[in-house]
Structure formats: structure tokens, C-alpha cells
Ligand SMILES: NC(=O)C1=CN([C@@H]2O[C@H](COP(=O)(O)OP(=O)(O)OC[C@H]3O[C@@H](n4cnc5c(N)ncnc54)[C@H](OP(=O)(O)O)[C@@H]3O)[C@@H](O)[C@H]2O)C=CC1
């Protein structure tokens with residue numbers, strides 16, 4: 001008999017999540033039936049979408065939604081071998097039982113030397129968000145100027161590096177000087193700390209006096225209102241996330257986008273990465289190749305211990321992470 005530890009949503013978040021909103025429970029797992037397998041989580045992901053998702057789709061007492069890299073520890077399913085690592089969407093749990101249908105094996109050519117946690121970041125959902133968002137929503141072309149915010153995070157840091165690979169000029173902003181130094185280190189042409197600049201409008205203008213062809217927006221709110229006015233004619237805005245609004249109890253006013261949208265003939269499109277589920281393999285293989293060739297650098301903020309998942313989640317929402325926030329069990 002195996003006892004799983006799980007984190008449940010004890011109380012719906014009001015404003016910024018608090019550790020008291022979570023409850024750690026122990027669940028006895030039953031013995032395996034034919035066709036089933038037992039898995040243990042090795043790395044778990046904390047992601048911004050969990051905040052709005054919990055509000056819309058979860059009830060108090062539900063296990064927190066989430067993705068993990070897990071190892072098969074017992075198998076009564078001939079298609080799955082003990083010891084194999086997979087990506088699962090089983091929520092914040094140390095152990096779980098699966099019939100195998102919802103599991104995705106790591107790419108078969110995953111090198112031993114590469115941390116498997118990257119399957120939750122650059123070579124996983126956030127990396128693919130950058131890849132498809134830039135290619136299919138921004139439709140950026142070589143020589144264009146790309147702006148990305150939350151640029152030192154899981155998605156943003158990949159957006160900037162992919163845009164460089166594809167021949168663009170890249171401007172990024174992030175919430176600390178250390179993050180800005182990291183952006184410059186990984187090849188951003190211009191980077192600034194949005195928390196300390198005297199004027200966001202001036203900082204954006206200084207970084208690219210001619211304006212922006214593409215804006216990969218992870219933040220929303222006030223940032224979008226300011227940035228939209230610095231788009232070039234026919235510019236494209238990919239609405240990827242709106243993290244500045246996720247913890248609002250009272251909805252923010254605006255942005256009032258109509259005038260710049262009309263007069264600059266802009267395109268603005270929201271997207272969810274799962275739109276390209278049928279191209280997941282293409283994206284993962286491309287990201288794996290570029291990471292192995294050193295063209296895309298990865299940084300992870302690793303929190304040790306399953307018990308610390310709520311703290312890691314809250315820390316990520318506060319901006320304490322550089323790169324992808326993951327938990328090592
Ligand atoms: N559409 C889709 O399919 C997907 C969308 N997303 C979205 O992409 C965005 C980035 O996600 P991800 O890369 O995983 O997370 P990150 O690794 O970027 O972590 C979140 C970061 O957001 C920044 N942040 C937090 N609050 C604010 C604020 N009020 N204003 C500006 N920045 C803030 C912080 O960085 P800093 O120190 O710079 O403030 C923090 O580190 C999120 O909005 C997320 O919801 C992610 C995956 C898929």
C-alpha cells in the first residue's frame with residue numbers, strides 16, 4: 001500500500017494566494033488493477049494559469065491542477081515499463097495511479113545529461129507556448145523588432161531566444177536587475193527593469209525608437225495600455241497571459257485599445273498553447289535540438305520538497321523565479 005501526499009485547494013484564493021488557502025492531505029492508494037500503473041512524481045510544475053484556472057474550474061477541496069515528470073514504479077500495463085519517465089497531468093500529488101492514456105513519454109532521444117525537469121519548461125508546455133505564439137500568432141519575420149514582458153520567466157526567456165534565432169531584434173523587460181542582467185546574457189538586444197524605470201513609455205521608446213512589429217504579451221493590464229501605443233503600423237500582438245490581472249479582486253479598467261488598433265491597423269490575438277496539440281512533437285523536437293546545440297539556454301528555479309509547493313507557487317506569482325519554477329520532490 002502506498003500513501004500519496006496531495007495538495008488541495010482548501011479555500012478559493014481571494015486576491016493574492018496565501019499558504020493557508022492550501023491543505024496537505026495523505027491518501028492511501030489502492031492496489032493496482034490490470035492495465036494500471038503506479039507513478040511517483042519527480043518534478044512538479046507551478047504555473048501562472050493555476051491561479052485563474054482554480055477560480056473558474058475548481059471547487060474547494062479539489063486537488064490542485066498541475067503537470068509533473070513522473071517515474072513508473074509499478075506496472076500492470078504491458079505498454080509501460082517500470083523506470084520509464086513520463087509527463088503527466090495529475091495535479092499536485094507525490095504518487096498516483098494511471099491507466100496510461102493521459103501520459104506522454106519524454107522524447108525518445110532525451111539525453112541522460114539533460115535534466116528531466118526541462119520537460120516542464122523549455123522542452124515542455126511553456127517552451128511550446130513561446131514557439132507557437134511567436135510563429136503562428138506573432139508571425140514574426142526576420143529583421144522585425146519583438147517586445148516581450150515577464151521576459152526572464154519560463155515563456156518569456158524562450159520567446160526572446162527564439163526571436164533572436166529567427167533574426168529579430170528583441171526587447172525584454174523584467175522585475176529585477178538580476179533578471180535584466182540574465183536577459184542580456186542570453187542575447188536580448190535591450191532589456192530593462194519595469195519596476196525601476198521612471199517611465200515605461202520612455203523606456204520602451206528608448207529601447208526601440210522606431211516602435212515594435214510584434215508584442216508577445218505575458219502581463220496585460222497597464223503594461224499593454226502603454227505598449228500598444230508604440231506598435232508599428234500592421235503590428236501583431238500575441239495575448240499569451242495577463243499575470244498582472246490574475247490576483248485582482250476588482251477587475252482593472254481598460255485598456256481601451258480601439259484607437260491605436262484602428263489607426264495603426266494592428267492585429268491582437270489571444271491563444272492557448274493546446275491549439276497546437278497536433279504539432280506538439282514538432283515543437284518539442286525543435287526545442288530539444290536547440291537546447292542540445294546551446295542555441296537556447298535554460299534556467300530553472302528549483303524548490304526542494306513537495307511540502308514547499310504552495311510557497312513555490314506564491315513565490316512565482318510574486319516574481320521570485322528566474323526561468324521556470326519547478327519543485328523537486
Ligand atoms: N496562453 C497560453 O497558452 C499560456 C500562457 N501562459 C502565460 O504566460 C505568462 C508567463 O508564464 P510563465 O512563463 O509560465 O511564468 P513566469 O516564469 O514568467 O513567472 C511569472 C512571472 O510573471 C511576472 N509577474 C508577476 N506579476 C507581475 C505583474 N503584476 N506585472 C508584471 N509581471 C509580473 C514575474 O516576473 P517579474 O519579476 O518580471 O515581474 C514572474 O516571475 C503568464 O501570464 C501565463 O499565464 C503560460 C503558458 C501558456
Ligand SMILES: CCCCCCCCC/C=C/C=O
Nearest residue numbers: 048049067089125241272273
Ligand atoms: C502536457 C501539459 C499540458 C498543460 C496545458 C496547460 C495549458 C495552460 C494554458 C495557459 C494559459 C494561461 O496561462
